[in-house]
Amino acid sequence: MRRASALAFIVMVVAAPWLVAAAVPRQQRYVLHVLIFTVLFAALALSYDLVVGHVGSLSLAHPAFFGVGAYAAAILATRARWPFLADLLAAVLAAAVVAALVGVPLFRLTEHAFAVGTLGLALVASIVANNWVEVTRGPLCITGIPKPVLGLPGGPTLAVTTLPGYYWLALAALAAVVLLYRRLTTFRLGRAFHAVRDNEPLAGAAGIDPLKYRLLAFTIGAALAGGVGALYVHYLSVMCPEEMTVALTVNLLVIVFLGGVGSLRGVLVGAVLFTALPEVLRLAPTWRLVIYGGLLLLVVVRSPEGIESLLRRASGARAGR
């Protein structure tokens, strides 16, 4: 039964472009655009949750890694005319390398000092994006980033030019992130991550090198964020410094902490709710942000551990009866 409903859910998610076309034909483009953003934000939030949720390091540097990937892809695709898959891979690697390099000194800091250090990194990255005009074109933005073309050199290619096509590409990326997230956060790796998060001195006594596992989660999280950055700029076809400000961190914090930190389902629900909700609320433009803020407060007050704990209680209550 559970398997059947999960399957039905996946079919619905994959068939969403047709469902949207049938349900709201006149707003099809707009709804699909929101869906694409939701899917990309879900992938980004999961990559963030690897760090904050599973090794318990409150990093605020995620926009920097997203930005490194986004700019790497944008520059390689426009100036060097790299094919999509190559610049995507380069974006992933560039973000991972930056994270591994800054991670070593940053993880000498603990807890709040670490958060402030990573915030500093995010601010520096944002300043560099604005001011290193020769490379990033600063506030003029990098424009004309081509639509993604899938395929390997010499083989057949497939250009992703339509909104449904892009939605499915984003969905495939999210599926890959979900699989990797599950692999990393369960079994022996997950246990080691969680041991470091729950009790660092004791993790040492268990033979776990806390720095190694924190760096691993930090680097993989950054690599995935870089990949999402590449997908993002190929979708929008433009990359500006505003895309990597602290506002992005705030969005991620809302999604992860109000959704359910350290939980796949919680983060996915959070991503859907807090990306789609502000859009749905456009129906009441004047009160939009007030209602949004009010809802955030409601979640924080009623369920400080996030929506995931509400869902868990609900399903637990049903199973118990």
Add this chain to the structure above:
Amino acid sequence: MALLEVRGLVKRFLGVTAVDQVDLAVEPGELVSLIGPNGSGKTTLFNCVTGYLAADHGRVLFRGRDLTHVAPHRVARLGVARTFQQVSVFPRLSALENLLVFLQQHQEEHTLARLIRTPRLRRLEVEAVERARRLLDLVGLTDKADAAAGSLSYGQRKLLAFAAALMPDPDLLLLDEPAAAVNPTMINQMKSHILALHRQGKTVLLVEHNMEVVMDISQRVVVLDHGQKIAEGSPDAIRRDARVIEAYFGR
């Protein structure tokens, strides 16, 4: 050769000398207790041996290997297990997982292999689960295997931490106050567990305040006071030692 040898160990915190020129040797298979009034440096000594603190002077040798500046996780992997005075478990992992995590790092394997979950790893995992369940049985936590460790009582967490330390089958076990703040039944339980380990030939170094436990089970007792070793000998000899009596009761 002694299994553990501490030579001239000194550890200072600002002006205070917490451990002052301490020598200590533990032979393979021995059960040695480290006692002394509060603040005499017992836990600091433990922390220097297991890599949590860097000694200012002196050396720590395990099987002749210098541990003085080795990180805690490496000390653990060399076969030195320790427990903590403040009961220490991973609260959000289940009791079973708390044990599993203590063994997995001893099975040297590549991170990539863990990501892929190779058949060899799955076999090791099955064996680890079997061993963990046996140890949970031993300490009487069989029915708590799937409970979050944070939901267990104080005494149960203490037993869990003890079982976790046994998971990798360590060569040397450092126990920091296993009998503190638990009820008399559990003290007896703990005592018999430690004795059973001793009979199996394990080497145990014990920090404990409960004199009954110390005098009952130790082969040898080492007494610290103000960071210095003031006496060492059989439980009977220590009981009669004038300096020890003075350290505990004053002149």
